[in-house]
Amino acid sequence: SQQGEEDPQALSIQEGENATMNCSYKTSINNLQWYRQNSGRGLVHLILIRSNEREKHSGRLRVTLDTSKKSSSLLITASRAADTASYFCATDGDTGGFKTIFGAGTRLFVKA
Amino acid sequence: SAVISQKPSRDICQRGTSLTIQCQVDSQVTMMFWYRQQPGQSLTLIATANQGSEATYESGFVIDKFPISRPNLTFSTLTVSNMSPEDSSIYLCSVELASSGANVLTFGAGSRLTVL
Numbered sequence: 356s357q358q359g360e361e362d363p364q365a366l367s368i369q370e371g372e373n374a375t376m377n378c379s380y381k382t383s384i385n386n387l388q389w390y391r392q393n394s395g396r397g398l399v400h401l402i403l404i405r406s407n408e409r410e411k412h413s414g415r416l417r418v419t420l421d422t423s424k425k426s427s428s429l430l431i432t433a434s435r436a437a438d439t440a441s442y443f444c445a446t447d448g449d450t451g452g453f454k455t456i457f458g459a460g461t462r463l464f465v466k467a
Numbered sequence: 468s469a470v471i472s473q474k475p476s477r478d479i480c481q482r483g484t485s486l487t488i489q490c491q492v493d494s495q496v497t498m499m500f501w502y503r504q505q506p507g508q509s510l511t512l513i514a515t516a517n518q519g520s521e522a523t524y525e526s527g528f529v530i531d532k533f534p535i536s537r538p539n540l541t542f543s544t545l546t547v548s549n550m551s552p553e554d555s556s557i558y559l560c561s562v563e564l565a566s567s568g569a570n571v572l573t574f575g576a577g578s579r580l581t582v583l
Contacts (some may be wrong), residue, residue, distance in 0.1 A: 395504075397473075397561075397576045398572070398574045399574070400571050447569075447570050455512075456512065457511075459508075
């Protein structure tokens, strides 16, 4: 079953604006990850945040994690047309850490 | 990070036929994961393939429909059997990055199947 629920389902912004995507999950986790998928291709890992971390940065990406609310957000600053893709959060959920369960995903469209 | 070669990249199949998808990794890995992504949807884990043992299937997926082979530590196949249009999906194999210390996955480019 799907672990993560993401919102918005789709997001359209202008180049240069910031994009924020949210993810909620249901069970306890060891870590939460964000992946990106271009045009139905394979997924690319973006960033991992562990359950004892609250915020993490990587380039233009900023991820937050609130384990009390079972939620995470991904912020992409100064977006570019090349950021157009689907973004998925993923957790190890209640699986003993052996499996990765993906959320529904957010489709981001950045207009040039 | 591991490099995964997956083939075919896409195929159009007739109802009732079967298709085998191959996944080759450039390094030895313990576990390989097969996911399905139906059109416009997220990824759903089909099964986990360990070398030397039978694959472990997730709820809703059975070996008769999705037989998996794992003959060695760098290769796996997933067969989609007796296909119907509902099997039209992208099928992705993935492996865990050993250096991550967590279940960070590397994915193949996917196999896009269309069943007529």
